[in-house]
Amino acid sequence: MLSFKQAYQEVEEFIAAADFSGNPAELYDPITYSMNLGGKRLRPALLLMAADIFEAEKPAALNAALGIEVFHNFTLVHDDIMDEAPLRRGKDTVYKKWNRDIAILSGDVMFVKAIDFFLKLHPAQQLADVLRVFNKTAAEVCDGQQMDMNFETQQEVSIADYIQMIELKTAVLLAAALKIGAMIGGASDEDANHIYEFGRFIGIAFQLQDDYLDAYANPDTFGKIVGGDIIANKKTYLLLEAFNLANTSQLAELNDCINGKFEDEEKVKRVKSIYNQLTIPELSKQKMKTYFDQGMASLAKVSLPQEKKQALVDIAEELMYRAV
């Protein structure tokens, strides 16, 4: 059984050995750069773990894992243009280090390269089945990004809208990674779908946790500024739930905060005070737990002995309770 740590290590080695170079260099250097910025390698490692428990051939699993990771990095390169984000993992984004046009076009090539990795699969029927899952997911990830951008100016965003957005933007790619790993291992359709649902539910839980940590992480260990989402008026689960539950005076203060009445530090303090009054942290943890438990229930339905699935349980729990 492959632990997350082992899977991560295998992904890192495969990426280090991969050659993304090409001509013109302006188009391929950003791919090498982007793929070597590091990161958790969550998606490809989960793919390898799912492949491992279904006893898939390693080279096929590694190629699919890299396809998923290259695709994920493509979305980051294009998202960073849209968000005008200067930094990614502490280093210049492609858009900043080169320029907008190179970020657009080298992103496009990354998408092509992602598909190249899937095209290494065989037999052809498996290649076709896997690409159908991948391609459906690719469209969903774009849909999620567009929803996220729409939310910035959209007046009314419901909790259901928000959950759908994070499902599309984040969760379905985790889910697809797990499913593709299982498919390469020859899992039944039922098992492949159960492991997909596991990924989808824990993906939603992880994103809810990200929202929570952005406001409530320990600032000494968080690695970025606590309250960044609050400062940016980001419509997270926390803020949307607060708007749902606030009384008239809390609503007025929330609106004052959003409309720029206070400096950043004071704004974070006031919004968190309202969150605390409304028990948003507890509601948030409950919500995470609901999705997490649904994920675990889906994993339990996968028709393999519990010990085979333990590494997936372990990493899900580790990620879920890392800082809560």
Added chain:
Amino acid sequence: MLSFKQAYQEVEEFIAAADFSGNPAELYDPITYSMNLGGKRLRPALLLMAADIFEAEKPAALNAALGIEVFHNFTLVHDDIMDEAPLRRGKDTVYKKWNRDIAILSGDVMFVKAIDFFLKLHPAQQLADVLRVFNKTAAEVCDGQQMDMNFETQQEVSIADYIQMIELKTAVLLAAALKIGAMIGGASDEDANHIYEFGRFIGIAFQLQDDYLDAYANPDTFGKIVGGDIIANKKTYLLLEAFNLANTSQLAELNDCINGKFEDEEKVKRVKSIYNQLTIPELSKQKMKTYFDQGMASLAKVSLPQEKKQALVDIAEELMYRAV
């Protein structure tokens, strides 16, 4: 035998019947808009014609044709951002009509949708073979676009560099469309490669002709301003060859023109006068003819009776001599 006109008509009908709608609308409306801007439908029509002469099944050929056309439109949507082009076929570009971020992301979804059309092919082995041709071509088209952008600031651009750029940016997608049509019809590898070479050579010839027409078309029928490339200092075959052949005084005048010494009208007049002195129009036509003839020689190698291939000869000749 399918004429180009008939193939065009079939493509138009298939596009009119296709449904590109989806949610969020911001992401899918630009796809419908872009696909309905019109255009020559050269690539999908050539694919249908190649499929027809190899007696491919029509639904498969139509799906692949639409995949090629959606991909082509994706490249236009992203290119228009990079070129900051306000108009495409006389209407607002996606980037102008919506905004940059929507153009990036709806372009990305168009790429996904292009692959969706190929994923409808079967059996799986054909799907895999076709996608490998398509995906290799997709990377090459991006390479060509990057080379084109590099040329804007690159001091030394050789004729060979330029031919490589137009081959990648334009010709290989025509070539791949023809090859994929042939593959769907079950053509042998040899025939598929010959028809690819036909497309590649005539694609280069067409682009050289575009360069020529930009400076020498009849202004009454050209539909856009004659001399646009000269005004924009675009490093076309004409300009690069002129730099190769110019004597000292001609070189000095060319440089004056490029460095903005004259108003647009005067600049076009002076550059064209140098072109004429250096017999660039004739050299250009010779160059076109060389590639065109190589294309015809490749088509001749396709192991089918001449009458089967006549429609491809007809459209190639029609396009080649449309305005020369």
